[in-house]
Amino acid sequence: MSKIIITPLGTISPYTKGNMNCPGFLVEYNNKKIILDCGNGITRLLNFPSDLKDLNVIITHYHKDHFGDLGALQYASYVYHNLGLLDKKIKIYLPKNDIGFNKASITSNNESYSDYYDIDNSCSFLIDDLDITFEDNNSHTIESYMVKLQNENFKIVYTSDIGTTNFSKLVDFCKDADLIICESSFLQKHNANSKTHMTAYDAGILASKSNAQKLLLTHFWPEEDKRLYLEEAKQNFKNVEVAEESKKLILRR
Ligand SMILES: [Zn+2]
Ligand SMILES: [Zn+2]
Structure with a gap:
């Protein structure tokens, strides 16, 4: 039996509110961890230092709501390493092209116990047999990478920030x-x-046209009722949920 656990860490943008954080998801597979985006506030839902072990962090693009807590994670890795509680560097994956010197500022941080890897359309890496690949759909305001996690049992896509400009490629x-x-x-x-x-309506069309099994909506406006997004997506696709901080979703096969 193979299992992937997905925990939403942050579901709103562009600011935190109440118990909700900016974008982030924790994916756990064979005790290895992948954080998809590291938005403001997500570190309060992580367990330290255990979640730093075998941790891969993917930043999909250089909008600040998607990496606002990366500095906190970097500093935690530095301190726990110095305390002798973290013996392997965390891995941080970043879009290859720097935008607004954000990459330079992240990778020049000396108070971090981390290695850095580039993301572009041709990059991929493996977590055991889980193949992680990337594609920029050219439909956000800046270069932004979708992430695909796939093995013989599962195919999971995280769109990150994306619009409908190149919808057929997205499908x-x-x-x-x-x-x-x-x-x-x-x-x-x-x-x-x-x-x-x-829109949530577009997301429903995407799930339907892609023949997906399940749709998890995220990246909501902090002041809106999440149920409205659910209703809108449901007009086009039935098996849909809204992401809620800490509400785990487990895929088994
Ligand atoms: Zn963005
Ligand atoms: Zn965003």
């Missing part, structure tokens, strides 16, 4: 996924331009 990337963790920044009532951020 291809998500084809037959067991789970799509999809941003839904907007509701239709916002009358927003969904070319660089999706």
Whole structure:
């Protein structure tokens, strides 16, 4: 029996509110951990120092709501290493192209026990047999990478921030996924331009056209009722949930 545990750490943007944090998901597989985006506030839901062990952190793009807590994680790795409680560096994956000197500022941090790796369309790495690949759909305001985690049992896609500009390519990337963790920044009532951020309605269409098993919505506006996103996505796709901080989702096969 193979198992992947997904814990939402942050589900709103662009600021924290109450017990909700900026974007982040913890994926656990064979006692190894992947954090997908490291938004403001997510470290309060991690267990230290145990979650630093065998930790891979993926930053999908250089918008501050997606890496606001990375400095805290880096400093924790430094301190726990100095205390003798962390013997292996954490791995931090970052888009190869620097934007606004954000990458330079992250990787030049000396008070961190970490190694850095580049992300682009051709990069991939393995967590045991779980293959992690990336694709920029060219539909956010800056370069932003979707992440695919796949082995013979599972296919999980995290869209990160994305719009509908290149929708057919997005459907291809998500084809037959067991789970799509999809941003839904907007509701239709916002009358927003969904070319660089999706509505929950769009997310439902994506899950349906991709023939996905399940859709998990995230990246909500802090002041909106999450149930509205759920209702909107349900018009197009039935098996949908809204991400809630700490509410685990377990995939088994
Ligand atoms: Zn963004
Ligand atoms: Zn964002």
